[in-house]
Amino acid sequence: MHTYDIAISFAGEDREIAEKLANSIVLKGFNVFYDDYEKANLWGKNLYDHLIKIYRDEAKYCLILISNNYAKKLWTNHERRAAQTRAIKENCEYILPLKLDDTDIDGILDTVGYIEYNHTKFEEIINLIEEKIQKFNEDHGIDYSIIELATVLKDAFPEFTAADATTKCPTCETYQSLTETKLQLDNGDTLYICKNGCQPIIVISRPEIVAWPGRGYRIGNFVIRNASDILIQTNEMKNPFKILARKAALMKAKPNDK
Template identity: 55%
Template structure:
């Protein structure tokens, strides 16, 4: 029987020895808003249940797709083979692909033909596999309609407060950190951490965000694909001589006089204007730059800093800086 309203978008079937890789995939899928059956996410549900019957139901009826992580370990496990039999019973009933095999090695699995298309995990990071799974799901029209319906509900949801706690490597609270949430559509929300190391944000439309954190005494920190449904704690580590700054359209960098303005060029590259500041010894402006590559800036007082952009989207940039050391 075809089900258009599955409890899970994907179920992950794997051997415990391969958990480290699979857990990264599960976490990435979860951040993307994909409903994933992964055993450690389900400890409360699994507690006390007849696992033989419950897992049969999951792998046969409750997931849109199953990702089968093939390895030598998988073939030797009792539970994974029970999961496989349940998947194959489902696949037999449907005229579309349901079992999506991915391989750590060339182990043969009963019932999985060598001619079935698979993904070679030796060529894919966990994040890259998660992106492929998301792409596969988006081709399923019932999944697409469900996601659109869910998005519409989220847009109309009541505003709520999302908080980020910032501490250093010694577990000390970090105040006055500049924190920016940047959505995929380049809209953003700004805040600063208070005396308790907390930055609070009013979320009116739930989206996935890139979190940028800057502080004059700490290097830049960024996290991608953060879902604001739960508060988070971030540890930042101090590096002597380094600071970081968020530039919104244009701004100043501590330790040097004058303003800078990063821009995105029409060819998708980046360039930098600087007011009364020489870039790389006097290069013509706007001066091209690349993310994660250092530029030198010198003001009219001879102060020199090295600036490295870590992120730039819309008009929001995140950069590290350090003062030039004289020889």
């Protein structure tokens, strides 16, 4: 299973564009490798080996922001070579070139289809990326299904059912059992929607998604993101168990560091 739907390779000088793209792709419900999302995860790692693995093995696509700055950088060429290894090995459309200027990059032929950033509407670029990822999922039989909280907590609370959990909607402030909420799938994330339709109140993120600090709790291969405290009380429990709310639980994109 790929950890990321798409990995973005870019020069530091083009970070503003890269971040805008990353945030917009995340809003579509996809998992993006963008270095600023993973500062804690990257801290202390051998970046040479780790980035090879990400750009060669762990994404469905690699989005390369081609520019004069990109051509000059050692690390970007390192990332590009890793991506090219994957593209050649699998003989697939793995690299998605997005040209920020007229620079040519070694190893990326003029015959490879590309998009020109300055001549394409931003929304169209995001929609094209969404189409590519969805087509990849269809071609590879990837069908994300609803994952309920009971599935995530089955090891810790084997007897737990949706009727054993209550939470509050931050909008209407109504307390409700999970049996009263509406379940919805959003690009691999399971949403528990307030019974009054106000907003998602719990999100179960799909396997391998990265949870930045303050956003959610990793339990096994899943991440629970709850806007209000979840109170769990089964018949076998003497005292209730509380999953505390996280401030950034429902944010789609990571807030800028202060």
